[in-house]
Amino acid sequence: xxxxxxxxxxxxxQRPAPQPESPDxxxxxxxxxxxxxxxxxSFYRNACLGCINLLLTYRxxxxxxxxxxxxxxxxxxxxxxxxxxxxxxxxAFTLDAIIDGIIxxxxxxxxxxxxxxxxxxxxxxxxxxxxxxxxxxxxxxxLLISPTIxxxxxxxxxxxxxxxxxxxxxxxxxxxxxxxxRGSGVGGPxxxxxxxxxxxxxxxxxxxxxxxxxxxxxxxxxEADMCRAMQRVRDMGGNTHLFSFxxxxxxxxxxRLPPPIDQYRRIQLARWLIDHDRAAEKNxxxxxxxAVVDYGLPRAELEAVIATGEPFRTCGCTGRDxxxxxxxxxxxxxxxxxxxxxxxxxxxxxxxxxxLQLGLPA
Numbered sequence: 001x002x003x004x005x006x007x008x009x010x011x012x013x014q015r016p017a018p019q020p021e022s023p024d025x026x027x028x029x030x031x032x033x034x035x036x037x038x039x040x041x042s043f044y045r046n047a048c049l050g051c052i053n054l055l056l057t058y059r060x061x062x063x064x065x066x067x068x069x070x071x072x073x074x075x076x077x078x079x080x081x082x083x084x085x086x087x088x089x090x091x092a093f094t095l096d097a098i099i100d101g102i103i104x105x106x107x108x109x110x111x112x113x114x115x116x117x118x119x120x121x122x123x124x125x126x127x128x129x130x131x132x133x134x135x136x137x138x139x140x141x142x143l144l145i146s147p148t149i150x151x152x153x154x155x156x157x158x159x160x161x162x163x164x165x166x167x168x169x170x171x172x173x174x175x176x177x178x179x180x181x182r183g184s185g186v187g188g189p190x191x192x193x194x195x196x197x198x199x200x201x202x203x204x205x206x207x208x209x210x211x212x213x214x215x216x217x218x219x220x221x222x223e224a225d226m227c228r229a230m231q232r233v234r235d236m237g238g239n240t241h242l243f244s245f246x247x248x249x250x251x252x253x254x255x256r257l258p259p260p261i262d263q264y265r266r267i268q269l270a271r272w273l274i275d276h277d278r279a280a281e282k283n284x285x286x287x288x289x290x291a292v293v294d295y296g297l298p299r300a301e302l303e304a305v306i307a308t309g310e311p312f313r314t315c316g317c318t319g320r321d322x323x324x325x326x327x328x329x330x331x332x333x334x335x336x337x338x339x340x341x342x343x344x345x346x347x348x349x350x351x352x353x354x355x356l357q358l359g360l361p362a
Contacts, residue, residue, distance in 0.1 A: 110319025134162030218259030222290025
């Protein structure tokens with residue numbers, strides 16, 4: 001007879017409760033959870049987040065296989081309970097709890113952003129969640145969408161549900177890089193043509209300056225490549241939200257280094273000039289490596305722009321006050337002297353540091 005006692009009914013191991021899914025639950029960035037007092041913590045230099053960043057969540061995960069993303073289908077198959085995205089935890093909460101938290105902390109919240117996954121359920125759930133949020137609070141809602149699973153009618157439905165801005169994360173500056181990291185190169189479903197087509201559709205449905213694209217510096221593009229991509233977005237009527245590549249643990253690019261800081265600063269300056277219609281890429285001059293050496297502006301005018309510090313702040317969706325609400329504190333770099341996107345207005349010491357990073361006298 002075995003000496004191992006049988007488990008009683010009460011002692012029998014219980015199956016874990018199923019992971020909550022959208023539309024009843026969403027994941028929330030750690031910074032947003034801190035803003036709503038759902039998580040403890042403080043922001044370096046008091047860089048409070050003004051946007052509640054939400055992410056759809058499904059047990060089946062995301063069908064995309066983007067090489068730099070912690071949520072890619074490839075990683076989901078290895079570790080389906082992964083909770084990391086953009087290097088931090090994204091805890092899950094019920095939509096009811098999120099709405100209650102936003103109501104209680106309304107004075108802190110200027111915008112809400114819902115990010116889709118590439119999942120067949122996402123279009124319907126995104127619409128329903130947006131409608132519930134807009135019915136509960138009078139705070140603008142942005143959507144970061146997945147063009148691969150959407151059509152123009154979905155965009156109209158999102159608008160009618162109350163969304164006012166659309167983000168399309170093209171991310172890569174050339175079709176070759178896009179295909180390599182997001183398309184056939186990784187066995188993924190996304191295509192360069194569809195992403196640009198969807199950006200155009202979004203601008204038609206939502207209007208000029210109400211849709212734009214995300215781009216990520218440091219994926220093998222030249223500065224000329226990135227400037228041309230940003231100018232293309234602006235010529236369509238959109239704007240660019242700029243990121244510096246930062247490795248995501250567990251992704252295929254976990255060991256890749258971020259781009260040099262001088263490269264990123266030059267692209268930040270180019271983005272601000274293009275998006276504010278202060279300069280056009282056709283007037284830029286590049287060296288033999290494709291790096292920007294001149295923006296086609298008088299030196300005094302360029303110096304005045306740099307002195308404001310504005311080009312080096314996080315670029316994201318604004319609140320009703322016209323100020324950036326989605327300032328994503330330290331989403332693509334660690335807090336400290338190496339800040340890549342300033343989530344607050346740079347101070348005089350910061351601007352001196354930026355000038356040195358650009359190779360200019362402090």
